[in-house]
Amino acid sequence: MRGLSGRSLERRGSFALMSAGTIVLAGSVLFVVGCTSGGTGLKDEGPASTESVAKAAPTPRSSGGSPPVKKVDAVALLKADPKVSAQLKQDLKPCVGKQFPVDVTYGKVTGNTSDDVIVNVLSCADAVGVGSFVYRLEGDKYQNVFADEMPPVYAEIDRGDLVLTREVYGKGDSIAYPSGQDVLTYRWMGDKFTVHDRVHTDFSNTADGGGQPAPAVTSKG
Numbered sequence: 211m212r213g214l215s216g217r218s219l220e221r222r223g224s225f226a227l228m229s230a231g232t233i234v235l236a237g238s239v240l241f242v243v244g245c246t247s248g249g250t251g252l253k254d255e256g257p258a259s260t261e262s263v264a265k266a267a268p269t270p271r272s273s274g275g276s277p278p279v280k281k282v283d284a285v286a287l288l289k290a291d292p293k294v295s296a297q298l299k300q301d302l303k304p305c306v307g308k309q310f311p312v313d314v315t316y317g318k319v320t321g322n323t324s325d326d327v328i329v330n331v332l333s334c335a336d337a338v339g340v341g342s343f344v345y346r347l348e349g350d351k352y353q354n355v356f357a358d359e360m361p362p363v364y365a366e367i368d369r370g371d372l373v374l375t376r377e378v379y380g381k382g383d384s385i386a387y388p389s390g391q392d393v394l395t396y397r398w399m400g401d402k403f404t405v406h407d408r409v410h411t412d413f414s415n416t417a418d419g420g421g422q423p424a425p426a427v428t429s430k431g
Contacts, residue, residue: 279316279325280324280325281314281316282314282327282345282352284310284312284314284327284329285302285310285312287327287329287345287352288302288312288329288331288343289302291343291354293343293354293357294341294343294354294357294359295359298331298340298341298359301340302331303334305334311331311332311333311334311337312329312330312331312332313329313330313332314327314328314329314330315327315328315329315330315366315367316328317367318367318370319344319367319370319371319372319398320344320346320355320398321398322346322347324347325347326344326345326346326347327344327345327352328342328343328344328345328365328366328367328372329342329343329344329345330342330343330363330364330365331343333361336385338361338362338385339361339362339363339364340359340361340362340363341357341358341359341361341363342356342357342358342363342364342365342374343356343357343358343365344356344357344365344372344403355402355403356372356396356403358374360376362376362377362379362388363375363376364376368395371395371396371397371406372395372396372397372398372403373393373394373395373396374393374394374395374396375391375392375393375394376391376392376393376394377390377391378390378391378392378410387413388413389412389413390410390411390412390413391410391411391413392408392409392410392411393408393409393410393411394407394408394409395407395408407430408430409430410430
């Protein structure tokens, strides 16, 4: 082969440098064009849709997943109830202002699709339960399906059962320290409540000179 002259080598080197620079420049132009053609990279598919992201977000649910409880006027319910004694209706008055001594609990205790209403009436002076009632929604009206006006008494819902607690007082017992306690568990059977369990507890008031109850003795009946 014929050797290249110094001038030819210089020209060839210059050409090589120019070619390399042109390639680098061309690559840069291609890169810039690719980055700016759509603003989303070399493969332009358009900007991300915010609408599709919003649709993919989970739909918020209300806490508990159930509708709010439909509350009732418990005082009006009691006063309109023929099964409530006239004496209790007469004694049912506000303790302070318009605040009646009434506890109201909503829950399922009769197997109904709607919540039942448990109403406990208390005394203003010492908050002793003087009456417990259960109302069941039948059609568009609440019906009295349970009533106990033998104080002291208090009704609650425990895992779908109606639990009635009654303090037992002996002669000389103070309100704070009864002699014992009866706990009756009622279960809805068909169209009424039946006693499912009964627990009696005898308290011993010998501790602390009779001022505090000692450990109790419990029996089931």
